Amino acid sequence: MIFTPLTTRRATRAPRPSDVALQRFLLGTLAGPAAARPADYTVTQDDKATTLQLDVPGLAREQLQITLEGKRVVLKSIEGAPRHVHRAWELPEDIDTATSTARLENGVLTLTLAKQPPAAKAVEIVVH
Numbered sequence: 001m002i003f004t005p006l007t008t009r010r011a012t013r014a015p016r017p018s019d020v021a022l023q024r025f026l027l028g029t030l031a032g033p034a035a036a037r038p039a040d041y042t043v044t045q046d047d048k049a050t051t052l053q054l055d056v057p058g059l060a061r062e063q064l065q066i067t068l069e070g071k072r073v074v075l076k077s078i079e080g081a082p083r084h085v086h087r088a089w090e091l092p093e094d095i096d097t098a099t100s101t102a103r104l105e106n107g108v109l110t111l112t113l114a115k116q117p118p119a120a121k122a123v124e125i126v127v128h
Contacts, residue, residue: 025040025057052073052111059082060104061104063077064076073091095115096115096116100114
């Protein structure tokens with residue numbers, strides 16, 4: 001049996017983030033072995049922060065645990081969560097934990113990891 005769509009979607013409108021997340025999840029689930037699955041996260045960088053977006057459908061914000069230490073980011077789901085998630089990333093620069101944020105919306109977790117400002121290298125010497 002063959003199904004064809006009755007209406008077509010216009011290419012001028014960008015897909016919603018939830019549609020993209022669902023598509024990535026379904027492709028990853030149906031693709032077969034884990035090595036053949038596409039990456040379920042995206043990383044973008046600018047001069048002030050690194051943004052990491054990943055799909056965590058079925059998990060609530062209370063079921064996620066995010067740890068930041070130096071250049072390392074670790075994401076885990078808590079025990080008893082409906083899905084098991086355990087991912088880690090090593091970033092090229094230290095993370096400023098005070099200004100970094102995490103947001104969960106429609107099954108897409110967005111981590112905005114602010115880069116640590118460079119420490120002042122100037123040293124003042126006292127004249128005796």
